Amino acid sequence: MIEFDRVGVTYADAARPAIRDVTLTVGEGELCLVAGSTGTGKSTLLRAVNGLVPHFTGGTLTGRVTVDGRDTRTHPPRELADVVGVVGQDPLHGFVTDTVEEELAYGMEQLAVPAAVMRKRVEETLDLLGIADLRHRPLRTLSGGQQQRVAIGAVLTAHPRVVVLDEPTSALDPSAAEDVLAAITRLVHDLGITVLIAEHRLERVAHYADRLLYLPGDGTVTDGPPARVLAGTAVAPPIVELGRLAGWEPLPLSVRDARRRAGPLRDRLTGRTPPARAGDTGASDAEVRLRARDLAVRYGRHVAVAGVDLDLHAGTVVALMGRNGSGKSSLLWALQGAGPRHRGTVAAGGADPGRLPPADARRRVGLVPQTPADLLYLETVDAECAAADREAGAAGGSCRVLLDRLAPDVPGDRHPRDLSEGQRLALVLAVQLTAAPPVLLLDEPTRGLDYSAKHRFTGIVRDLARSGTAIVVATHDVELVAALADRVVVMAQGEIVADGPTADIVVASPTFAPQVAKILHPQPWLTVADVAEALR
Template identity: 60%
Template structure:
């Protein structure tokens, strides 16, 4: 169905080609997963299939790419639209209509399908992706995850032979991601659709792949074989490598079947003082409070909470304090009766399904939205009534769309501006970029970076100011595991220095590694608020892979298991 014949792609500003001598075939009716570090060329490969490279993106393509027999060099994207459906990393860039239902129908209208066919397919897609209740909503009012589902639906309705998806689940909550992947499975198995997708959250998708393509080496084969050599792999594979399991498991179910021996080794280590749950705020190694705010700390080894009356009172001045907070946006009551406290040194993960109100809460804390009723205080101030020039010294926000923070023409210029705005020493921001994102040249334009690279740059810009309160909206979207690990270490260091961090995320593995507390929102209300180890384990949707494999033992991450085994030696 898709054939790459000695394909190389070089952009004018690059000294080395993004893709080099790629020679491979993607058979019809298979789901092929692209794996590789951020910036390695996954998006370029996908765009070459849809014809966007080189017709839209520029650059030089040598070799030959054919899709269903059509050569992409002689067939621009409009002549491939009936064969290839594409959803890029930024779904909003593809929308051409105002409402959900119109967007789902637009592609079919362009192909001249009959009205009856269009109506039936729109209804099918609304049901498949859980969009029925949003059919009349303006796209501009949707959350990032809801927009991603609409974008996927808009390319499903024309029934293309090939689907090209770039990070299709990155902005989706775990349940919505499972629904989308189930739809893709049905298309592959029942209709013979060929699916080519790139995804960094391998824990969600690797078990569904027929083949995995590892870049930059272009190693292609069955998932278990490629994962055995890939430097990028999900937690369940990392756990399998640590335990010496052969073949490596790709699913929680496979890992649970082999985990008996490992659980026997770990059982005596419970209660020996090795932390389970995120590393405590006080030290990278000491067993600290592990939680904060209203919930107090928690250790799964002690099996009890340490509440303020246990001799550890709250700090006198929390960095965040909301009381009976209500926010109405247009016709939607986005937040209802939110009582939230975040203390210095505390990391809180906001979780919940798409549209639950997470981004709205962050926007309210940074003063972008005024409360309808109730109170909001950030460092003792009402953010919506505070001069932004004063507020920015107290709180920094990295939004879902990192380009909203990037205005300069080069990475170096962005970093120089960030240093000047923050009053930091020259080179501070650039050092952060090098830490989070090694190998990016100073003269690179931000728009030429991948989505994950742009996110890392935006993070560095905000982190340069070291604000006492840091707000992050989907901070690992587009980041590979190595980049995420570097970000986690930096955020841990900030929390240890007394900075408070509130992050809205669908990444359950990130919450398990980093958050002291998890707050789950549903329909604008807090439905759970407590120590990470309690909240995520109690919910199958938000439980990390290691917790599912080793339940009922208290381990949440491979890092904790490895640390415990090392302490026992």
């Protein structure tokens, strides 16, 4: 179905090829997981499948890519649209209509699908992805996760033979991610659709994959069974890291397989306890940096936040969790003061951020939104970093140091819009972290970040917490929560339904428990690092 024959791609002014000498064949009905660190060429590999590379991106393509017998050098993307469907990293940038139902039908209209068939496929896709209740909603009013499901549905309605997905679960809550991946797997097994998925959260996808295409960063691609390839990769999900630590061979990829082997490891850990966190040790005694009372947000008749009370304490990292559309982003914007507020009060440093000039509000409460590129407006990375240093009153180079910790080797002369999604997010995080406000709100801050970058991000956030910053991280990444959070707040339908120490909230939850907690249950372990420390 897909064949790469000695393929290389070199972009204009690049010092080296993004990918080089790639030869592989992907057969009909295979699900291939594409993995690697940020900036190693995953998106380039995917874009070569439907001809976006080089027809849209530019650069030089060597070798040959054929899809269903069509050579991408002579067939531009429009001539492959009936065969290849692509879902990019940012769904909102790919939408061309106004409402969910219109977006699902648009691709079929361009392919001249009969109206009766279009209606049937739209209904099937709405049910398949669990978005029937959104059919008339304007796309811009949806949460990030809801937008991502619509983008996937818009591709599936055209019934392509190949589906290419770039970070398809990055904005989805755990349950929604499982539902979407199960639906995609069903299409692979039942209809023989070929699927390529680039994903940083390997723990979500690895056990579904037939093959793993791993990009180590030198332009090459390692191809093989997921368990065999992951045995030697620099990036690996927690289940693989735990397997390496325990010496399991072959490495398990599913929680079920790992639990079957985990008995001896649980015996070794009996009587030992994980290290305490701020949420376990009286963080409520620390200074309250932000206090919200009866906070409510409405959009017309829709209640996004319904009378929330919340205290944020100095030195504590709070994870804000909940399914897509539960009100997390609306709550963060209301706390920061830039978002709408139906009623309620917020106090940060003796003042309400919503009643202050925007610059003063940002100095008290910083916010990194789900679409971080909205905060970038200058021509180069270096210019953004220099502006961040000036506005924060920080020493020159402070922002660049933070950026290098998050994503090393980002070119300073590159335009921010030309960066990968992960590099762009790292730049926005560095810009906001440079200001180091006493309260910092982060909305899905690790979308597009690989495991190494998330580890570095965790270190930076922990350093800020130790300096007294109160931090909220709204996220669907349960592994990040396990490694970072002192306290977890869970929202549903605009209300807080759970609030407590991380271990108390996530260990007993089938939805929010990290892989290590599921494997070693009922023992309260959250991360591989905690297990390794206990075994030393």
